[in-house]
Amino acid sequence: MSEKEEFTEEVEELKDLETEAEEKAEAVSEIEKLTTERDQFEDQFLRARAEIANITNRNRNEREQLQKYRSQDLAKKLLSSIDNLERALQTEVQDEQGASLKKGVEMVLEGLLAALKEEGVEEIPAAKGDAYDPNVHHGVQIVPATEDLPADTIVEVFQKGYRLHDRVLRPSMVIVAQ
Amino acid sequence: MSEKEEFTEEVEELKDLETEAEEKAEAVSEIEKLTTERDQFEDQFLRARAEIANITNRNRNEREQLQKYRSQDLAKKLLSSIDNLERALQTEVQDEQGASLKKGVEMVLEGLLAALKEEGVEEIPAAKGDAYDPNVHHGVQIVPATEDLPADTIVEVFQKGYRLHDRVLRPSMVIVAQ
Structure with missing residues (x-):
């Protein structure tokens, strides 16, 4: 190379x-x-x-x-119908036709409450002497507390309240002692 | 190197x-x-x-x-209440209490139908002479067709039907000509 x-x-x-x-x-x-x-x-x-x-x-x-909560809106709208039915049931009837009509109203009320219960709607417990719970009761009037009805107890229920499971559809309208 | x-x-x-x-x-x-x-x-x-x-x-x-379709179940359960209210309204009343009770029932019926309508529930159109539609009408009885009521027309409505939007909650129960 x-x-x-x-x-x-x-x-x-x-x-x-x-x-x-x-x-x-x-x-x-x-x-x-x-x-x-x-x-x-x-x-x-x-x-x-x-x-x-x-x-x-x-x-x-x-x-x-x-x-x-699917039934919330419809259930809310039914509450006034329930109020009206309960109010109608306060009517004193005199004759058979009236009694039959009242019986019909009772059936409708029972039917509505049963349908609502199946969907999870229930009346909020509220009665004279019960403890006032601002989460579910709405105080529309305050009266002085007494020995029988001390402060923060319900004196009277004006209008029933209802809830759907844990949600308040409408609070109970109550008179509360203070 | x-x-x-x-x-x-x-x-x-x-x-x-x-x-x-x-x-x-x-x-x-x-x-x-x-x-x-x-x-x-x-x-x-x-x-x-x-x-x-x-x-x-x-x-x-x-x-x-x-x-x-959230209101479907509750709406379905309300249909019998509506039937009962309509039946109650057929009652002939004689006195003021009866008339007041009837007025209350009318209010409740209107309230229920309005609440259902807001949720999309409506009565299925069905009247004497209407064309029979097996999708929304349920024939419970068949009668011979006539000149006035030819085959496949509704002769009589037994019970109103309702639908939620496009879904049938309950078909109209009808007598149909054939």
Whole structure:
């Protein structure tokens, strides 16, 4: 091998070395880029999976609440019908037709209250002497407390109150001692 | 430089070249692995995102349906009360108390129908001479068709039917000509 040939060969080898080094640098940069991308997608995937769990739980709760309180609006609107039926039942009737009509009104009232009860609507307990609870009773008048009816007890119930499960549809309207 | 030195140098360079080649092969395999992982996470992320969109849409529809038909059960239970009130209103009253009671019943009936209407409940149209529609009318009896009441027309309505939006709560009970 001539000196020139040797030199040429050495230059070729060095060029190869340079190419390899360049390619290696490119590979390192590609690895860095891919690692970043992979980590980003993994992070986005994990966040999305967490969001799915959150959405699913939130929706289940919302559905349960909607189901539990679904009758709220209609039930609220029925309360005045119940008041009217109870008022009608106060009427003193004289003849058979009146008695038959009253019997019909009683049946309707029972039917309404039964339907409401099945949906979770119940009368709020309130009677003379009961403790006044501002969460479910609404004081419309205050009278001085006595020995029998001390402060914060119910003296009289003006209008029945109703609740749907734990929600007050309408508070009991009461006179309260103070 | 001696011949031995030259030789040694060349070997060193070739060793370097070999190391570079090995490192490059490792890098290529690392790039393949990372690309696969990145593509998998990207795919999982895109699927999760699509699932989020599906869940969100499905839940919105479910909520809308729950909201739209929320009064279905309570409304259904009220229909017999409405029948009873209408029956009570057929009673002939003789005196003032009876008239007052009847007035009360009328008010309750109006109140119930108004409350139901607000929730989307309406009477199913059905009258003598109307076309019989098996989707909303229930034939309880069949009578021969006449010139005035040809086949598939309603001859008489036994009991009113009601629907909640597009859902039949109770079909109209009718006599139909055939």
